[in-house]
Amino acid sequence: MCTPGVDLVTAEVFVRGSAESSFAWTATNMKWRSTIIRDRVRSMITKGAALAKVKAARLTADYDTRYGATTGAWTTDMFVEAVYRDLSGRK
Numbered sequence: 818m819c820t821p822g823v824d825l826v827t828a829e830v831f832v833r834g835s836a837e838s839s840f841a842w843t844a845t846n847m848k849w850r851s852t853i854i855r856d857r858v859r860s861m862i863t864k865g866a867a868l869a870k871v872k873a874a875r876l877t878a879d880y881d882t883r884y885g886a887t888t889g890a891w892t893t894d895m896f897v898e899a900v901y902r903d904l905s906g907r908k
Contacts, residue, residue: 850880858900868901 857876866874877885877893885893 850884854880854897855900855904858897859904862901862905868898871901872897 854877857874858871861871861874861876872894875881877897881893887893
């Protein structure tokens, strides 16, 4: 089972030993999406953006239609907040 998180290594861990290559492809795509979003958030943090400004920038917009969520246990906003806090060192 995959637990939501920011750790980019997680995508590789939860598919280890899987016989289906589609899982590896999905994990690779998830890792790339996460890396792209991480880089976008990092760029805004470097420029001094606060969390509210990062969220308002909708850095995940190109993925939201397919992968985003506004309700449930793990939303897009929660993901962006987790990335921001991890990169900025704020808890």
